[in-house]
Amino acid sequence: MPASTNWRKSSRNRAHPFGPASEYLKHRQTGGGGFGRTPPFGTEAGNTHGELQLVQSASINLADTVQFCIFIRWAEYNMASIASGRPEKFRIGQVFSNTFSVIGRSFGPLAAIVGLFSAAPTLIYNFWNLTQLARMREAVGASAFERPDMARLAAVSAIAGLLFLVLSFLAQAALVRLTVDDLNGRRPAVGDCVQIALRRFFPMLGIGVIVFLALILAAIVMSVVASLLAFGGLFVGGLIGVAVAFIPAAMWLISISVAIPVAVQERLGVFGSISRSRALTKGSRWPIFGLLLVIAIAAGLLQAAFSLLFRFALATAGGLSGTGIFVGAVGGSLLSSIFSAVISVAIAVIYVELRQVKEGANVDELAEIFS
Template identity: 55%
Template sequence: MVSTTLERPDKFRIGRVFSNSFAVIGRNPGLLVGLAALFSALPALVLNLWNYRNLANLDFADSESMAVADPSAVLGNSLISMAFGLIYFVLALLFQSSLVRGTIEDLNGKRPAIGDCIQIALRCMFPTLGMGLVVFLTMILALVVTMFVAGMLIPVFGNIIVFIAFIALVVPGIMLFLGISVSVPVLIQERLGVFGSMSRSRALTKGSRWSLFGLLLVLFLAAIVIQMAFALLFGFTFAITGSLSTVGLVVGAIGSALVSTVVSTLMSVAIAVSYVELRQVKEGTGVDELAEIFA
């Protein structure tokens, strides 16, 4: 495998990130399928089967039976769903971490090994979880502050001013998210810890955040289109039949798991490629130098 290192790029380019991302995917189908099956597709399938099973058990034609559902059963199902969701979240972080390792190894001209990718992901699991928790709490705090400010402004200024204030609060939030968007690759590759990785990410993305916004916007819109197409197909089938057969349940769960896995794979690889691109733009660092940390 030949390293993709060329001369230092002049700026972060979305087209080059997409090109390198699809090149990484094309060179490592076996690795990606193995990691996706272990960390994404199978867990998503289990979660989807559970959620679709609960959906199939609801009799939408009988509103009375839905209204008098056993509270203890509802609580039990909710707790199980939360547990499944938490496990899925942890595995999704491991999936991203393992793909980051594999992507950088590939761009370094090496053939990434699935065992090495899993080992690095497990080694960084707790810092990655800590970073996810920090980001989640930051988002919750930002939402609470936004709602509080909106609640105070509506009686005084009306809805138009509140909308303008909301936009004024959202834009900095987007910039903050873009600033830490390559924190996981930094954490995996440079081992700087949670807050050190987030600070390093902000430094790397400075000056390239609007380009990153364009990249993530394209990925986000593509993900929405794919997921909405599947959801509409599944919902249309459910609306026609009024219920789900076992076969329909399994097919729907498999399809949804595959869709989410494809989206997660492309997102994770693109973020890892963006990290390499940003290092080359900001520091002129070749991808061959990135692996020296692991030497």
């Protein structure tokens, strides 16, 4: 039987298509076959019947070759995913585990960063605020809340709130670097983390302004909807207002939850970071929402428990004393700082996890951007 006949028969073996494809590729690499060349497998030059067999076998094996190439690409993708440990989906348990592992391993640098950007400013403000309240309560005559001091207290509180917002962005940026270094097996350096945070200050500030404006818009829409539907009862109108404005706003915030890590890590601008965050969180927003909701509920319960104990102590002591001011200021700043640290590290770990799920990027590749 001529060799060309064997070639045609092997081409029809669909159960094992890569055999003839590999033979065809080897044959092409050795210079055989193809138009204008010597027909393969003993077909004589100028033999019309042999040339027809060559064209038929080449058309059949072209499909086999395409299938073979697709299979190779698929195998390379899966082998790379297995070799790099790339996860197939977002893992809440892994994020929880890595978050508290980072906090435990890098507690010293983390405490320094959180103390600089969160605990110390909050402690100073709490001392001042509680001291002013104690002084106003001791005032005689008119009610303390009708005095001009109340307006000053409100103004200072508003300014302090904006300052704390800016400092929280700096803390989160510094903790992004700390988290990546820790997950990469390196000892985070406080100075390096702070330098990275200051370098990316203005993009983070722009992201903060957009978030602030979005929250104001959501609050306005929620109030308007609740007012328009007040005929059905304030409670019902409020629920509809929440459904119309608050829930979409919350999901939008979840979609841009890793915008600051993107701005720090990938050095994008304000809108580029927001767009990139939405692309990374797509398909994983509900798990992220559940994870952050658990952390927020835990923080809220701790804050509520502390507030009840503090109010009970004030009622027992008959007012704000020096000890009460100290306990309230220190306790409040510690609670807010702990929550800030946990949520910032969790968001950084979420970013790393999303990069691994979406793109297969490992921590080494993420750390190289900072070098």
